Amino acid sequence: MKMGSTACGTAKMGEPQGSKRILVTGGSGLVGRAIQKVVADGAGLPGEDWVFVSSKDADLTDAAQTQALFQKVRPTHVIHLAAMVGGLFRNIKYNLDFWRENVHINDNVLHAAFEVGAHKVVSCLSTCVFPDKTTYPIDETMIHNGPPHSSNFGYAYAKRMIDVQNRAYFQQHGCTFTAVIPTNVFGPHDNFNIEDGHVLPGLIHKVHLAKSECRGLPDGVPGAQRGGGGSCWHGTPDTRPALPGGSGSALTVWGTGKPRRQFIYSLDLAQLFIWVLREYNEVEPIILSVGEEDEVSIKEAAEAVVEAMGFQGGITVSSVPVAGLVGTVASLTVLPGAGGGLAGHGAGRSFSCGLDYGAQFDTTKSDGQFKKTASNSKLRAYLPDFRFTPFKQAVKETCTWFADNYEQARK
Amino acid sequence: MGEPQGSKRILVTGGSGLVGRAIQKVVADGAGLPGEDWVFVSSKDADLTDAAQTQALFQKVRPTHVIHLAAMVGGLFRNIKYNLDFWRENVHINDNVLHAAFEVGAHKVVSCLSTCVFPDKTTYPIDETMIHNGPPHSSNFGAYFQQHGCTFTAVIPTNVFGPHDNFNIEDGHVLPGLIHKVHLAKSSGSALTVWGTGKPRRQFIYSLDLAQLFIWVLREYNEVEPIILSVGEEDEVSIKEAAEAVVEAMGFQGGITFDTTKSDGQFKKTASNSKLRAYLPDFRFTPFKQAVKETCTWFADNYEQARK
8 A cells, every 4th residue: 555655746747848748548548539539739839749559559457457558648637538439228237347447447447647747637437326316417426315216327437436436546656636527528439330320320320220211111011113222202202102010110219209418519528628728727527518499309319310311301390100110200292302311312303202201209218317407607617718619510510420430430 | 155054154245343343242142143144354355446356256155145344435625635536446345346246136225325425405304315416426226126136235324433443643533533633632631622613413323233233234124225324313413422422431531622623524424314214213313312322332342443
């Protein structure tokens, strides 16, 4: 047991005076890539040497490998993003693994940073770690005031332990180890896997599939014509035949669509992360999020994706039940002239395809936590003028990135 | 599990400590059952902060059941100074033990929490559902049940005391600390100074009573939610009353002064033992003064080798 030693803040800042070496763990992930881009686009300062690492460089669940990495890089500062992460459904199944792997990663990284004398470590929590039963909005003082939502308690508690460990490093050794708490992050380089990813990339992937496969109409429906890999029906919405029993929708959104989330674009988060690294010196974490007024429902998020990918009708909820369909039927009307580039159809035609049989909500699937409204008052007290990218623009950029990078995207 | 039908091998980590020794005694005095093979280990057998050593121990012993008592523990003042080390070492020990038990296919693991893990700002009495309603603690055995269906559970004793405790005045807990101080005051004629105001209140549980209850939990208690093992709320005493019990037990004639410049720690941690009483309405705790007397006698008789 180290008694009375103060190893933090002893890493030599190199020449010229005040230069930093910043190690970013999880550098190949959603947020890591965003920081890379923001730095490459000019946000870096002279004297800052940015080193991005990923699982290829070291397995951070292994203490020896982590120590070796830190000894090799010898950072003066650390942005710690590496974690085992997953969406709602994967978390529900594997709470133990999410707990253990993340506790190991976090302990290995924090302690290696301490041993190498890093001046500052900024780790990454999540609003999913907050108590489930709570008043809203959530703020930074409330992290530990009750159990987290049961769906991902393993991950949530592991992340909370970062805050516990930060406080212990400060209390015992005076280190500035702190953390940020983003709300739902999205952007290029996300995990777009429908089973394991988060909601927004999952929606983007689903809409992309629905668009490009152009299917959803069962065989034998009057008026169906073969094309584009499936059956499509060409005509106008009001003469569209009713579906026989069974779902014909190409886009299924899991849950009711009612839960609400604050989404933060990864590039905005990256800018804020860099500000925190340079300027924020409290041990208590800071929430990084758009304001409460920018909270949207999952349904609204799905609509933003659908619109961004070329469908202008949006999603509406039909109050007329259709026999045999599960959940709420939504109808999506494609306007003339829209959807240029849809496989098998020319622009300018009036047509219905795949998605015209609507997006539906599979209410048998879990909704997860209904809301997690977080306050960004602390952030606004520091940065009253910070401007977030408008949600629809950020969604559009992400959808475009996904379409352009489909082959290599994580899915 | 080996022959004959239903035989168990029970590994007790932290076997040389306050509670471990109490279980050893209770088993040796006849509480063990046929078919139960009790194995007590300590830091001499393995460093449980080391995953490989822990795995090797479990592979060697191959327990069917585990009572996990091993921890880095300390009194108020040591905890205040070394929060990081208490955190890290105990997280490592607990993870290594729980996972080694899981890997070797143990049927049941009973770990040991403490009422000091409960939220500070809370209503009283505390009960088992309230553990997480404030700052968290380091073990997360609930995940083993959720992901793998194992019966890994825990008990939550209040302040334990008894023979084989750590009587170190700086680092030990309040009751053994008082016993040591009175012993020194008696033998050297010095004054007795108690740290703090004497007003904080505690429920004390005698280690031999706790040991009996631990064995009952191992055999009969199958919930994943932990269970508080404690005397009732009506038996809560102040530090001053505890000091007076020690003074009386040891026949000390001098007075008690309170050094109010020293920290009091948490004012109260009153825990409910309703859940325990629902299971065991007739369990009888050793009366406090008798338990204190037995402990003081043990300390005087074993002064040389006692941990201090």
